[in-house]
Amino acid sequence: MNDKRYTKKHRARRLVRKYWFTFSGLLFLTVIVLCSLFAPSLSPYDPSSQSIANRFDVPSKQHILGTDAYGRDVLSRVLYGTRVSLLVGVLSVAFGAIIGIPLGIMTGYYGGRVDAIVVELLNVLMAFPTLLLGIMILALTGGGVTKVIAVIGFSLIARFARLSRSSTYKVRELPYCEAAKALGESSARIMFKHILPNMAAEIIVMATLWVPMAIQAEASLSYLGLGIRPPTPSWGGMIRAGTDALLYAPWVSIVPGIAIFISVLAFNIVGDSLRDALDPTKYGTH
Amino acid sequence: MWSYFARRILIAIPTIWFVVTLIFFGVRIIPGDPAIAALGAQANQQAINALRLQWGLDRPIMQQYFEFWQKLFMGDWGRSYRTSIPIAEMIARGLPFTLLLTAFNLTLGAVIGIPLGLFVALHSGSVLDKLGRIMSLAGLSLPTFFLGLIFLYFFGLKLRWFPILGGGSWSNPLDLIRHLILPGFAGGLFLAAYFTRLTRSGVLEVMGHEYVRTARSKGLNELVVIFKHVLKNVAVSLVTFFGIYAVVMLTANVLLEMVFSRPGLGSIVIKAIMGRDYLVLQSVMVVYTILVIGTNLIVDLLNAIIDPTINYE
Numbered sequence: 001m002n003d004k005r006y007t008k009k010h011r012a013r014r015l016v017r018k019y020w021f022t023f024s025g026l027l028f029l030t031v032i033v034l035c036s037l038f039a040p041s042l043s044p045y046d047p048s049s050q051s052i053a054n055r056f057d058v059p060s061k062q063h064i065l066g067t068d069a070y071g072r073d074v075l076s077r078v079l080y081g082t083r084v085s086l087l088v089g090v091l092s093v094a095f096g097a098i099i100g101i102p103l104g105i106m107t108g109y110y111g112g113r114v115d116a117i118v119v120e121l122l123n124v125l126m127a128f129p130t131l132l133l134g135i136m137i138l139a140l141t142g143g144g145v146t147k148v149i150a151v152i153g154f155s156l157i158a159r160f161a162r163l164s165r166s167s168t169y170k171v172r173e174l175p176y177c178e179a180a181k182a183l184g185e186s187s188a189r190i191m192f193k194h195i196l197p198n199m200a201a202e203i204i205v206m207a208t209l210w211v212p213m214a215i216q217a218e219a220s221l222s223y224l225g226l227g228i229r230p231p232t233p234s235w236g237g238m239i240r241a242g243t244d245a246l247l248y249a250p251w252v253s254i255v256p257g258i259a260i261f262i263s264v265l266a267f268n269i270v271g272d273s274l275r276d277a278l279d280p281t282k283y284g285t286h
Numbered sequence: 287m288w289s290y291f292a293r294r295i296l297i298a299i300p301t302i303w304f305v306v307t308l309i310f311f312g313v314r315i316i317p318g319d320p321a322i323a324a325l326g327a328q329a330n331q332q333a334i335n336a337l338r339l340q341w342g343l344d345r346p347i348m349q350q351y352f353e354f355w356q357k358l359f360m361g362d363w364g365r366s367y368r369t370s371i372p373i374a375e376m377i378a379r380g381l382p383f384t385l386l387l388t389a390f391n392l393t394l395g396a397v398i399g400i401p402l403g404l405f406v407a408l409h410s411g412s413v414l415d416k417l418g419r420i421m422s423l424a425g426l427s428l429p430t431f432f433l434g435l436i437f438l439y440f441f442g443l444k445l446r447w448f449p450i451l452g453g454g455s456w457s458n459p460l461d462l463i464r465h466l467i468l469p470g471f472a473g474g475l476f477l478a479a480y481f482t483r484l485t486r487s488g489v490l491e492v493m494g495h496e497y498v499r500t501a502r503s504k505g506l507n508e509l510v511v512i513f514k515h516v517l518k519n520v521a522v523s524l525v526t527f528f529g530i531y532a533v534v535m536l537t538a539n540v541l542l543e544m545v546f547s548r549p550g551l552g553s554i555v556i557k558a559i560m561g562r563d564y565l566v567l568q569s570v571m572v573v574y575t576i577l578v579i580g581t582n583l584i585v586d587l588l589n590a591i592i593d594p595t596i597n598y599e
Contacts, residue, residue, distance in 0.1 A: 021420070124301050127582050132537040136571055139559045140312055216429050220541055223431055224556065239432060243545070246435065247443050254439075257432035265427035272423060 025269025032263045036082040043076035047233050056249040066251040068241060074251060077233040078259050084234045085263060088149055089215040093207050095153025100160025101203065105191050107161070108168030118161070125158040130217045138226040148227045152214045163206055167199035201278060208271035212264040219260050235260045290590055298583045305575045310354055313568045314347065324367055324562040337367065341565060363569045368561045373569045376554055381573065383453045384550035387473070387542065388535045390466050392528065394474025399481020400524070404517070406482065407489035418482060425479025431541035434472035438545060441468060453548040469542040473535055484527050488520035495519075522592050529585025533578050 016023055035042060044064075051071035059066040065074040107115040134151045141147060171177060172195065180190050221227035222236030230237055235256040242252030321337040322329065338344050341364075342353065357363065363373040406418035442450035454465035492498060493516060501511045540552030547553065551570055558566040 021416075120297070124304065127301075127533070127578055128305075129534050129537045129578075131540065132571075132574055132578070135537075135540065135555060135559075136309065136312065139555075139567060140315075140564075212427065219429055220431065220538075223541060224544065224559075226559065239435065243435065246439055250439055253435055257429070257435065260432065261424075261428050264429075265424060268423050268427050272419075 019273070021269060022273035025266050025273065028262060028266035029270055032082055032086070032266060035079055036086045039079045039083055043073070043079045045073035045076045047072060047076040047080040048231050049073075056245060056252070058249075059251060065255050066249065068238070068249075068252045069245060074238075074255050077238060078235070078256055080233045081235045081238060081256060081259065082263070084145065084228055084232065085215045085218060085260070088145065088152065088218040088228075089211040089267075092149045092152035092214045092218075093156060093210050095149060096156025096160050096210070097203070097207060099153075100157040101164045101196070103157070104161035104164030104166075105168050105195055108165035109172055109187065109191050109195065115165075119165075122158045122161055125155065126162065128155070130155040130213075131220055134217065134221045135224065135226060138221060143221070143225075143227050143229050145228060145232070148218055148221060151221075152217050155217075156210055156214070159206070159210065160203070163203065164199060167202060168195055171195050171198050205271060205274045205278060208267060208274055212267035212271070215260065215264055215267070287590060291587055294583055294586050294590075298579050302575060302579050305579070306358075306572050307351075309568055309571045309575070310351060313564050314343075314350075324564060326562075340367075358572070364565045366558075366566050367563045368557075368566075373566055376566065377551065377569065377573055380549055380551045380554050382456070383548055384536065384539055384543070384552065386462070387466065387469055387539050387548065387550065388532060390470040391473035391477055391535045391539070392532055394470060395477025395481050395531070396524075396528070398474070398478035400485050402478070403482040403485025404489055404512070407486040407493070408512075410486075410490060415486075418486070422479040422482045425475055426483075428476065429541075430473050430476045430538055431545050433475065434469055434542050434545040437468040437472055451547045453550065465546075465548070469539075469546045469548060472545075473539065473542055477531055477535065480527070480531065481524075484523065485520060488523050489516055492516045492519045522589060525588050525592060526585060529581055529588075532581050532585075536577055536581070537574065 049072065051067070054063070054067050054071035055069060057063050057067040057071070063073050063075070065078065067073055068077070103118065107118045130152055133155050134148075137151050138147060168191075177190060177194055180194050185193075218227055218234070219236030219239070222234045223240045225237075225240060228234035228237055230241070238256035239253045242249065242254075242256075245252055321334050321341065321343055325333055325337060335344075342350050345353075361374055363377070365372050366376060369376075402418065406415045409415050438450050441447045448468050449465050450468070452465060454462040456462060498511060498515055501515045502508075506514075539550065540555055542548070543550045543552035544556050551573065554566060555570050557563070558570065
C-alpha cells in the first residue's frame with residue numbers, strides 16, 4: 001500500500017517536473033478564474049467607492065496596491081477587471097466560433113462558387129487587424145461590453161471559418177466520410193457528426209490561443225477610450241486613467257498592466273502546450 | 287507570373303472600393319446625425335445647419351457618395367472641423383511619422399528575432415531553447431502600449447535618457463532617432479518575440495527535409511547548409527509574416543503614438559475620435575485601408591517572386 005502511494009507521488013512529481021511549464025500556466029489560469037469568480041469576496045473595497053481624501057494613496061496596509069485619482073482601491077478594481085477581461089475574451093471567441101465554424105465547414109464541404117466568394121470575403125476580413133476594425137466601429141457606435149464582444153468576435157469569425165474550412169477540405173475525402181455518404185447519411189449529419197469532431201482538438205487549441213488575443217484587443221480598445229466605459233473597471237481603461245499620474249502614482253497604470261500580462265501569458269502557455277501535444281515540432285505561429 | 291500580378295492588383299481595387307464605401311456609409315449611419323454628434327446636444331439648430339452644409343450632409347446620400355470619391359481622387363479631402371486645417375495636409379504630416387515607427391519596429395523585430403530564432407532552433411531541446419520559448423511567450427504576452435508606458439516611466443521620466451513626447455524634427459535626424467527609440471523598442475521587442483518563434487519553427491521544419499540531409503551528406507559546410515538551404519526556404523514564410531505584422535504594427539502603433547504623443551496617423555485618429563471630427567476619422571481610415579490592402583498586395587507579389595511553388599492559376 002505504502003509502495004503504491006510512493007509510486008503515485010513519485011509519478012506525480014515526475015509529471016510536474018516534466019511539464020512544469022504547462023502546470024505553471026494552468027496554475028495562473030486557475031488563480032485568474034478564481035479571482036474573477038470570487039471578486040466580490042476577495043476585494044477589500046467596493047471597486048467604485050470613491051474617497052477624494054485618499055487620492056493616489058501609495059500602496060500600504062489599508063490599500064495593498066494603492067488608490068487611483070478618485071481614491072478607489074486599485075486591488076479591488078483589478079480583481080473586478082478580471083471579470084470583464086475573461087468575459088470579453090471567452091465570449092468573443094465563442095461568438096467567432098459559433099458563426100465561423102459552421103460557415104467554414106459548410107463552405108469547405110460544398111465548395112463551388114459560394115465557397116470562392118466566402119473565401120474572398122474572409123480574406124478581406126482577415127486583412128483587417130482587430131484593432132482597426134474596433135476603432136472604426138466603436139468610434140462611431142460608442143463602447144460597452146456587448147459591442148466590444150461583438151466587434152472582437154466578428155473579427156474572429158474569419159479565423160474560425162478559415163481553420164474549419166481547411167480542416168474540412170482535408171477530412172471530407174477520407175474513407176470514413178465516404179463511407180458515411182455511401183450509407184446514405186445526410187450532409188448535415190456528416191458535417192457535424194463526423195467532420196466537426198475530427199477537427200475539435202485543433203479548434204480548441206487555436207481558441208485557447210485566441211482568448212488572450214481577445215483580452216489584449218479589449219485592453220487596447222479600452223486604453224484608447226473606445227472599449228469598456230468607465231466606471232466599470234477594465235484593465236485597459238485603468239491603465240489609461242493612470243497615465244496622467246504616471247510620475248507620482250505609477251501603480252495606477254502598472255498594476256493593471258501586470259494583470260493583463262499574467263492572464264495573457266497564462267492562456268498563451270496553456271494554448272502553446274496544447275499545441276505542442278498535438279504537434280511538438282511547431283511552437284511558433286498563431 | 288505577370289497575369290498573376292495583374293489579377294492580384296485587380297482584386298485589390300474592388301476590395302479598397304468595398305471597404306472605403308463601408309467607411310463612408312458607416313460614418314453616415316451614426317445614430318442621430320454626425321453634425322449633432324460632433325457639436326453635442328447643446329448646439330443650436332443654426333450651428334447644426336451650418337455644419338451640415340459644410341460637410342454636405344444636406345444633399346442626397348448618393349450625391350454625397352459620388353462627390354466623396356471625386357474629391358478623394360482630386361486630393362480635396364476637406365478640412366478638419368476642429369482645427370480648420372486641410373485633412374490632406376494633416377495626413378501628409380502624420381503619415382511619415384507612422385511609417386517611420388512601423389519600419390523601425392519591423393527592422394528591430396527582424397534583426398533581433400531571426401538570429402535568435404535560428405540560434406534556439408539549432409539548439410533545439412536545450413536549456414537555451416526552453417529559455418527562448420519562455421522569453422518569446424512573455425514578449426508576445428506584453429501589450430505594446432503597456433511596454434511603451436513602462437519604457438516611458440523608467441527611461442523617460444525616471445532616468446531621463448530619452449525624450450518622452452513628440453516625434454522629433456525631420457531637419458534633425460539625431461532628434462528624430464532619439465524620439466524613435468522608446469516606442470520603437472516597445473513595438474520591436476514584441477515583434478522580435480514573434481519572429482523568434484516563427485524562425486524557430488520554420489527552421490526546425492525545413493531541417494527535417496530530405497534536401498537538407500542530402501546537402502549535409504555531400505559534406506557541405508554547416509553554415510552553407512543553414513544559409514543556402516535552410517534560411518532561403520524559411521524566407522517565404524518570413525516574408526508573409528513580415529507583411530502580416532507590418533499591417534498589425536501600422537495599426538497597433540495608434541496605441542504607441544498615444545502613449546508617446548507622437549504626431550502620426552494614430553494621434554490624428556485619437557484626436558478625431560475625441561473631438562468627434564468625423565471627416566478626419568473617415569479620411570484617416572481610408573488611408574489605413576489603402577495601407578493595409580497595399581501592404582498585403584506587396585507581400586503577395588514578393589511571395590510570388592521568392593516562392594517558385596506558388597500556383598499562378
